[in-house]
Amino acid sequence: DTGVSQNPRHKITKRGQNVTFRCDPISEHNRLYWYRQTLGQGPEFLTYFQNEAQLEKSRLLSDRFSAERPKGSFSTLEIQRTEQGDSAMYLCASSSDRTNEKLFFGSGTQLSVL
Amino acid sequence: ILNVEQSPQSLHVQEGDSTNFTCSFPSSNFYALHWYRWETAKSPEALFVMTLNGDEKKKGRISATLNTKEGYSYLYIKGSQPEDSATYLCAFKAAGNKLTFGGGTRVLVKP
Secondary structure (H helix, E strand, C coil): CCCCEEECCEEEECCCCCEEEEEECCCCCCEEEEEEECCCCCCEEEEEEECCEEEEECCCCCCCEEEECHHHCCEEEEECCCCHHHCEEEEEEEECHHHCCCCEECCCEEEEEC | CCCCEEECCEEEEECCCCEEEEEECCCCCEEEEEEEEECCCCCCEEEEEECCCCCEEEECCEEEEEECCCCEEEEEECCCCHHHCEEEEEEEEECCCCEEECCCEEEEEEC
16 A cells, blocks of 8 residues: 555646646545645645546636546546646545545645746 | 634743633534644644544643533643644534634744
8 A cells, every 4th residue: 555646746738738637545545635735725626536536626717727637546637728827736535435435635736837 | 613712822831831722613513522643844733633523632731621512622731841842623514524723823932
C-alpha cells in the first residue's frame, strides 16, 4: 500500500490552456473523490466516483471541468480553457467501506494559472 | 448547499495548555462526522469518524465528542505540543457519500 498518489505536484499554465491531473488511489479502495482547496478555505467538493461510475458532480463545477475513472482504477481531472480563478490546490482522496469511509488524501496538485 | 462551520478560524495556544474548538453541521439527515488534521506540506490525515450521537473518540492527547441532535462536535487537545500545530478540518456526511468540509481551525502551538 503506497498511499494515494497525485501527479503533477505543481502545474503552472497560461490562461486559456488545458490541464490534466492524475490520481492513483489506494488499490483496494472503490471510492475516489476530487476536492479543490483555496487559501484559507476548507476543501470544496468537485466530484466523486464509486468504481468507474461518476455518482456526483458539484453544481459549482462549470462545463470546463471533466473527470474520468476508466476501469475504476486511476482518475484524471481535466480543466479546459483555464482561468485565473481556477488557481487552487486540487486534492484527490480515496476510501472504502473497510476504512469506515474515512478519506485517504494524496499530496495534491497545486495549479497556478497566469 | 450544506453549511459546515468551524470556529474559531484560528487560535494560538501556549505549549502545555489545553484547547478545544467547534464544528457545527446540519442536525437533520446525519450520517457521519469526520475530523482531519492537515499539517503544512503534508496531506490531510483522518483523526476520527463518528457516527453515533454521544460518541466520544480519543487518539493520544486528542479527543472529540459528537452531538447529532443539536449539530455540533468538539475537538479537544490536551497539553498542546508544537507538533499539534496544524489545520483541523471537520467534514459532515449526510445520506449519500459526499463529505462537506468546514473551513478549518488553524492551530499554532507556541513553545
